[in-house]
Amino acid sequence: MYAIQAENLTKIYGKGHTEVTALADATLTVSPGELAAVIGPSGSGKTTMLTTIGLINEPTRGRVIIDGVTVANDGWVPGIDMKRIRREKLGFIFQAYNLIPFLTATENVMVSLGLTGIRGKEARLRAAELLDKLLLGRVKNSHPSELSGGEAQRVAIARALANRPKVILADEPTAALDTANGKNVMELLKKLAMENNSAIMVVTHDSRMIEGFDRIYEIHDGHLTREPEYQK
C-alpha cells in the first residue's frame, strides 16, 4: 500500500477565459519510508500539487489516496474529516518554518501533540525527547526569534513528526537556509523517514538538495514531465 497515491490529479483555477490549469493529470506514488521530490521552477505547479495532496486545495479531477484512505475522487469525498486526516496522517514543513512566535520550541511541538489529544506532562516529555533527538535540547525553551534558521527548521521538523504521521509534506524546506544547513535538514529528513517509515514528499526548485532521494518528479506548467527516477 502506498502512503501517497495520486492519479490523474488535475487542478484548474478560474472559469472560462480566465481558466488556468495549475496541475494536469499528475500521477505519482510514494511508499512508506520513501523520499520523493517534486522539482520545478517557480509557477510550475509544485505547491498546487503539495496543497492538493495535503488536503488544502480541492482537486478539480483525479484521485488522492492517503495511507489507504481515498480522500479525493473528482473532488473531495463526502464525509471525510479533512482536518482529522491532516492532524493524524500528515505532517507539514514550511519554507518559512511557520513556528508560532509566542511559543517556545517545546511548546511548538506540544501544539501538534495537543491536536491528537496528547497534553500536559506527557506532551512535554515527548516534545523534549523529540527535540533532544534533533539535537535541540539546548534551545528547547527558546522562542523562534531566538533560534537560527537551521534550528527553527529542525523544530518545525520535530513538530511535523510529533504525531508520527504516515506522510510528511515539505514545501521548499531549505529555501531560507544556506547550503550547509539545507543539506543538514535534508539529511535529517532522510534519516527520520527511514526511522519512522514515513513517506516524505518535498517540493523544491533546488535540485542540489535532493541527492539520495528515492523518487524525483519534475514538473513544468502543471505537467509531471519526468518519470520517477529511482536513485537507490
Added chain:
Amino acid sequence: MNLAIRDILYHKWRFIQTSFGLGLLVAVVMSMGGIYRGLIADATVALKSTGADLWVVQEDTEGPFAAASRLPEDTEYRIAEVPGIAQASGLSFQNMQIMRFGKPLRFFLVGYKLNGLGGPPLIIAGRDINQKHYEMVVDKTMKMRLGETIRLGLNDYTVVGITKGMNSVSGDPYAYVSLADAQDIQFKEDNNAIRNNRDRIADKISKVGSLSPAQIAQFIPLVTDIAGSTHIVNAVAAKLAPGANIKEIQETIHRWNHYRAISTAEQEKILTSGMIQKSKMQLALFRSILLIISAVIITLIIYTMTMEKLRVIATLKLIGSPNRVVAGLVLQQSLLIGLIAYAIGYIIISLTYDKFPRRVELVTFDLLALFVIVMVICVLSSLLGVRKAMGIDSSHALGG
C-alpha cells in the same frame, strides 16, 4: 497549554499598555456609575439619616429639599398631637457660602432640636452638640478642625464634632447647629435692619386712619415683633407610632392642619426622579458612550491582533486545528483583555474614589453588572476577529 495566555505572556508589555488604556476607560465608566449612585445617596442621605416617616411642609410645595417651605415653629406641637404620630421635630435647612482662609466654603446648614430628629447621624470625632447655642458639627469633607470657629450670621460658632458621609444633593457637605441658632442665622437681622423695619412698620400703621395714637403706639411693637420673628422652620419631620396608618395621617394633616405631609418614600421619589433626573440621564448617556467607545477599541485591538496572527492561524488550521481552537484563541484574548482592563479599572477606582470632590459610591451590584457588560462587549468585539480568523485559508501558511 492555552495559546491566548501564551501570546499575552509573550507580548506582556504591549498587553499591559493596551489593557491599562482600556482600564482607564473602564475606571471612568465605574466612576460614572459611582457618581450616579453618589447622587442618589446625597439626595436621600438626609431622609435616611433622620429616620422620619413623614415630612410636613407648606401646602402645595414639594418639601424642604426640592422647594422652599416655611412653617411656624409651633407647627411641630400641632403635628405631634395628630393621632398616630410618635414624635415630631422642626427642622431648618439652608445653603450657605462663607469665606474661609480666603476661599469660598459652601455647605448645607441643618438646624435641629437637640433631642429631636434630624441631627448628625454619626460622630467620628469630637462630640454631638450639647449646648443650645454657638456649637456646630460639620462633615469631614469641610476639612475643619475641632475647636475651629467660624462666623455665621451675627455670631461665631465653634466646631465641636465631625460627621461623615453627609452631603446635599448639590454635593455640598452638611453642617449642623441647633434649631435656634439656625433660625437666627437664617432670619435674624442686625440692629440697623431692625430699626429700619420698625420705622417702616410704624409708618404704615400710622397711616391707618381708624386707629387712635394710643392704639398705634400699642400696635407698633406687636407687629414689629411678629414681623421680626425667627421662630420659623422649613419642615417638621415626624415619626409614626407603631401600627399607625400613614395614609390616614397624611390625610388628617392635610385636612385639619392645611399642610402637606409627604412620606419618606414619596420624598425619595421627588428627590431622585425630579431633582437629579437630568444628572442621572446625563451620566447614563455618558456611560453608554464610553462603553460604545470601549467596544470599538476592543474590536479594533482584537482585529489588529488577529491580522498580525494570520500566518499563525493559517498554520494552525493547516496542521489540523479544529475551528474551536482558532476561534478560542481570538475570543479568549478578547476576554483576557477585558478581564485585565476591568481589574486595572477596579484598582484605579478603588484607590481614587474617595478623592473625588463629589461622593462616588461603588455598589457591588453595579460593579458586577459592569463586569458582565465588559465581558459581553469582549465577546461581541471578538466576533469580527473570529470571522476574520475563520475566513483565513490554510494555504496562507505556505510560501515564503
